Amino acid sequence: MEEWPEGAVAAPIVKIVKLSFRDVNRYHLVQKTDFPHILAPPCSKNCVRINEHRSEHFALRVTYPHSSWPIRAVDRIASWSNKPLTSGLVAGFCERVSGFTYYNAHVMADPTEGALVYLYSRLKTVPTEPRTVKLNCEFEVSTYRLPVQRIFLLQDVFVCTPISVPQKQLRHKQSFSYESIHKMIRIGFVGAGKIAQALAKGFIAAGLTKGEKIVASDPFPQTIKNFEMLGAQISSDNRLVVEQSDVVFLAIKPETVPAVLCNIRPHICKRHLLLSTAMGVSIQDIEKALPPATRVIRVMPNTPVLVRNGASVFVCGSATQYEDEIITRRLLEAIGTCDKVPELLMDTITALSGSGPAYVYIIIEALADGAVKMGLPRDLAYRLAAQTVVGAGSMVLATKAHPAQLKDDVTSPAGSTAEGLHFLEQHGLRTALIGAIEAATLKCRQISKETKEHISNSCSTKQQLCIKSQDQADNFSAGKRVRN
Ligand SMILES: NC(=O)C1=CN([C@@H]2O[C@H](COP(=O)(O)OP(=O)(O)OC[C@H]3O[C@@H](n4cnc5c(N)ncnc54)[C@H](O)[C@@H]3O)[C@@H](O)[C@H]2O)C=CC1
Ligand SMILES: O=C(O)[C@@H]1CCC=N1
Numbered sequence: 001m002e003e004w005p006e007g008a009v010a011a012p013i014v015k016i017v018k019l020s021f022r023d024v025n026r027y028h029l030v031q032k033t034d035f036p037h038i039l040a041p042p043c044s045k046n047c048v049r050i051n052e053h054r055s056e057h058f059a060l061r062v063t064y065p066h067s068s069w070p071i072r073a074v075d076r077i078a079s080w081s082n083k084p085l086t087s088g089l090v091a092g093f094c095e096r097v098s099g100f101t102y103y104n105a106h107v108m109a110d111p112t113e114g115a116l117v118y119l120y121s122r123l124k125t126v127p128t129e130p131r132t133v134k135l136n137c138e139f140e141v142s143t144y145r146l147p148v149q150r151i152f153l154l155q156d157v158f159v160c161t162p163i164s165v166p167q168k169q170l171r172h173k174q175s176f177s178y179e180s181i182h183k184m185i186r187i188g189f190v191g192a193g194k195i196a197q198a199l200a201k202g203f204i205a206a207g208l209t210k211g212e213k214i215v216a217s218d219p220f221p222q223t224i225k226n227f228e229m230l231g232a233q234i235s236s237d238n239r240l241v242v243e244q245s246d247v248v249f250l251a252i253k254p255e256t257v258p259a260v261l262c263n264i265r266p267h268i269c270k271r272h273l274l275l276s277t278a279m280g281v282s283i284q285d286i287e288k289a290l291p292p293a294t295r296v297i298r299v300m301p302n303t304p305v306l307v308r309n310g311a312s313v314f315v316c317g318s319a320t321q322y323e324d325e326i327i328t329r330r331l332l333e334a335i336g337t338c339d340k341v342p343e344l345l346m347d348t349i350t351a352l353s354g355s356g357p358a359y360v361y362i363i364i365e366a367l368a369d370g371a372v373k374m375g376l377p378r379d380l381a382y383r384l385a386a387q388t389v390v391g392a393g394s395m396v397l398a399t400k401a402h403p404a405q406l407k408d409d410v411t412s413p414a415g416s417t418a419e420g421l422h423f424l425e426q427h428g429l430r431t432a433l434i435g436a437i438e439a440a441t442l443k444c445r446q447i448s449k450e451t452k453e454h455i456s457n458s459c460s461t462k463q464q465l466c467i468k469s470q471d472q473a474d475n476f477s478a479g480k481r482v483r484n
Contacts, residue, residue: 187331188245190238190260191252192218192227195277198306199249200230202335205308217241242267247327250276250286254451257281258458261289268294273324275299275314275331279350280447283317283343285455293319297328300346300354301336310336311353315343347448351440359436360389 187209189196196216203209211231217238218224224234235241242248242264252260257278268274274296276286286296296317304310312332316325325340332338341349367388368381376384395406411417424430 186245186247187214188241188248189214189216189227190241190248190250190264191256192216192220192224192234193251194303195301196249196251197226198303198310199251199277199301199335200227200232202305202308202310203331204230205306206334208331208334215241215244238264239267242272246271247273247275247331250274250278252278254278254280254447255454257286257451258289258455261286261455262458265290273297273320273327275328277301279354280347280444281451281455282448283315285452287317287319289455289458295320295324297324298343298346299328299332300349301332302353302355303357305332305335308335311356312336313339313341313346313349313353315341315346347444348437348441350444351437355440359433364389 187200187203189200196218200211200214200216203214204211212233214227214230214232215235216224216227216232217235217240218227219236221236224236228234233244238260248264250257250260257276268291270293272295274286274290274294276283276296276298277300279300281298283296283298286298287294290296294317297314297320298317299312299314301310301312305312310332312335314325314328314332329338364382364385367385368376368378371381371385372378392406395401396403399406407421411421
């Protein structure tokens, strides 16, 4: 039997919040009560008892009067600051099995405490596999390392909680407020073009942020207007974005990167996490142009992040910590899939999933053109073609079958599909697609090489470049600023 740490004498104030599980990704708070059954510090014999009679999702609000033992009891895996954890939200699933109540519990610290995600650990060492610990004769607790892909889910508890509860019912209104999570991560975009807009709209749609909490910069008033329409704070001054955000997306073309990095460099500090979407620009090159130990992550999203169906990958920089990876996952998983990859794959990934939507749009358009040629109304043709691509992609992901097998399943002997396939093979569709990936990869590699040289040169003449860039930015600020 594992005990709470010795000296854990302070009784936590525990509140239970009952949750119902409405859909796959969202918890909604339906009821909140003071929970009279949780009575005593968990180190005592009257261990925490949850008097549940059926399986239920739940959240516990725990406030510890003393900060000393929670630090020992809670394994900190990520923190936004070094403040001690004195309160947290436990979210999990409570199950009643053969007379025992089991729950998987995780503690997330208050955003107001300055922390991001804490892993609940009643054990001194946290097992990676689920593990059940008997705390007393009636109650067992399973703890396990929070799978990264579920962090977003748990975060929803934070986000959803205050929405459905009358504010006056919340004793710790501030800690649970919808505002506080947004205060925690302020997202900025340097470059407000296509991918920045897709990401921002995806984050808003996912409930990760609100338009007003975003800040974006771009020298082109027409482009930045798209962010203004989201309610974001806009500017032509990249430095303002850096100053006002924690997570900064660098969403600019590779050739612009060296000058922009030079421009923002003096404003980058410890709190910043820089996520670069720039194709072909290596982490090493970005790091070289920024202050030592800047936390840089290179990401390659694609435009379907707009509809939360993106395919993104990321590479961690040399100064990033585990929490940076968690933040990145949390952001990107909210708007699609997200994989951590080795950097040497980035150019090919750029060619495949980064550029891929463009190839698929051509395929959809061409399929529809063919159908229109044969008499289908155009809107129906686009809809059917697009849904066919969505459906075929879903089949590959869901069945994990080889694409050739799935193709064979469609192709009836002496049927129409076989005729269509024969035509595609005669006209080299496969070769064309393979060639497209190769060509796009090679282009990325070429840009990568050019950017490396550019950054090397600009680093050696950093002083001059910075002055020039600063002057340009000042000119923008003075003459062309859209709004601050
Ligand atoms: N569009 C896409 O699907 C994807 C693009 N990317 C990468 O993201 C980056 C941006 O791509 P897009 O959004 O497509 O390009 P874009 O051309 O739409 O956006 C780039 C923006 O940067 C702005 N800009 C130029 N100079 C600037 C400066 N000094 N400071 C701040 N902003 C400046 C431009 O006005 C423009 O609005 C590129 O490196 C691209 O390779 C990565 C993944 C997907
Ligand atoms: O065409 C480009 O440069 C970027 C890279 C991935 C998608 N668009």
